[in-house]
Amino acid sequence: MNWNRQTLAPGLYLVATPIGTARDITLRALDVLASADVLVAEDTRTLRKLMDLHAVPLEGRPLWSYHDHSRTGDVRRVVEAISAGQSAAYASEAGTPLIADPGYELVGAVREAGGLVTSAPGPSALATALSIAGLPTDAVHFAGFLQASRQARRAALAELGQIAATLVLYESPKRVSACLADASEVLGTRHAALARELTKRFEEVRHGTLAELAAATAETPPKGECVILIDRSIQGGTEEVDLDGALQDALTKMSLKEAVTAVSGALGLPRRKVYQRALDLKSSG
Numbered sequence: 439m440n441w442n443r444q445t446l447a448p449g450l451y452l453v454a455t456p457i458g459t460a461r462d463i464t465l466r467a468l469d470v471l472a473s474a475d476v477l478v479a480e481d482t483r484t485l486r487k488l489m490d491l492h493a494v495p496l497e498g499r500p501l502w503s504y505h506d507h508s509r510t511g512d513v514r515r516v517v518e519a520i521s522a523g524q525s526a527a528y529a530s531e532a533g534t535p536l537i538a539d540p541g542y543e544l545v546g547a548v549r550e551a552g553g554l555v556t557s558a559p560g561p562s563a564l565a566t567a568l569s570i571a572g573l574p575t576d577a578v579h580f581a582g583f584l585q586a587s588r589q590a591r592r593a594a595l596a597e598l599g600q601i602a603a604t605l606v607l608y609e610s611p612k613r614v615s616a617c618l619a620d621a622s623e624v625l626g627t628r629h630a631a632l633a634r635e636l637t638k639r640f641e642e643v644r645h646g647t648l649a650e651l652a653a654a655t656a657e658t659p660p661k662g663e664c665v666i667l668i669d670r671s672i673q674g675g676t677e678e679v680d681l682d683g684a685l686q687d688a689l690t691k692m693s694l695k696e697a698v699t700a701v702s703g704a705l706g707l708p709r710r711k712v713y714q715r716a717l718d719l720k721s722s723g
């Protein structure tokens with residue numbers, strides 16, 4: 439038996455669960471799951487399975503569901519249980535709750551009611567990917583899942599291109615190649631990494647430029663869960679940025695609006711400045 443039953447102070451305990459290998463659960467997470475008065479899960483069957491695997495008994499304790507489409511009543515009953523002096527453990531489907539997972543409303547409601555919010559921290563694909571990908575980690579911007587529509591995704595990428603940080607995206611394997619291709623067009627030449635099936639048997643990290651990874655994944659679509667990491671712009675530093683050259687080139691291939699989006703993202707320049715320059719170039723022929 440790897441867990442200890444304890445008396446927990448009333449409050450909400452956010453419990454991180456494995457993103458692959460089941461033994462990645464922490465001993466403290468097992469203690470919290472064994473001790474909480476109420477268990478709450480994004481998927482109650484997944485949590486039951488995890489508890490069974492680690493021999494944590496439910497022993498008649500309530501196991502409630504809370505997910506993105508939960509009604510306000512589901513949030514209220516957790517808040518009421520905590521206000522009545524109970525401890526509630528919440529686990530999302532995998533990894534850390536609220537990291538591209540449900541929990542935001544629940545945490546807000548418990549805080550609003552003056553309840554304790556704390557965690558049994560543990561696995562997350564975000565931290566795992568960053569720690570093994572080898573891209574800079576001094577500044578990181580986590581963007582979660584981008585929109586599925588191409589136009590919205592490209593607009594989001596153009597905004598992200600302005601940020602001087604390693605960008606981290608979650609993406610479904612079906613869309614990884616399209617997302618990398620858009621990132622390559624909008625952000626230009628940047629180093630990137632594709633981290634796949636972390637902590638699982640077929641864990642893999644591929645490195646390359648965005649264009650190289652886009653081509654490789656178009657040829658062999660990746661299987662399993664994926665994290666995309668994108669380094670900051672290769673341009674910048676002391677090098678003079680060739681805005682006119684980049685705009686002239688882009689304007690031969692796409693509309694003015696698209697060219698502005700692509701160039702501002704690729705060079706990390708404010709969209710307004712690039713737009714103004716594009717208008718000047720157009721009017722001077």
Ligand code: SAM
Pocket residue numbers: 457458530532533534535536537538539561562563564607608609610633634635636637638663664665
């Ligand atoms: N809460 C989770 C966390 O802390 O990482 C993320 C949940 S989100 C719904 C699921 C996405 O996380 C997947 O589509 C993938 O992008 C990423 N992910 C989760 N597990 C992963 C793994 N083992 N390897 C690579 N990516 C993973």
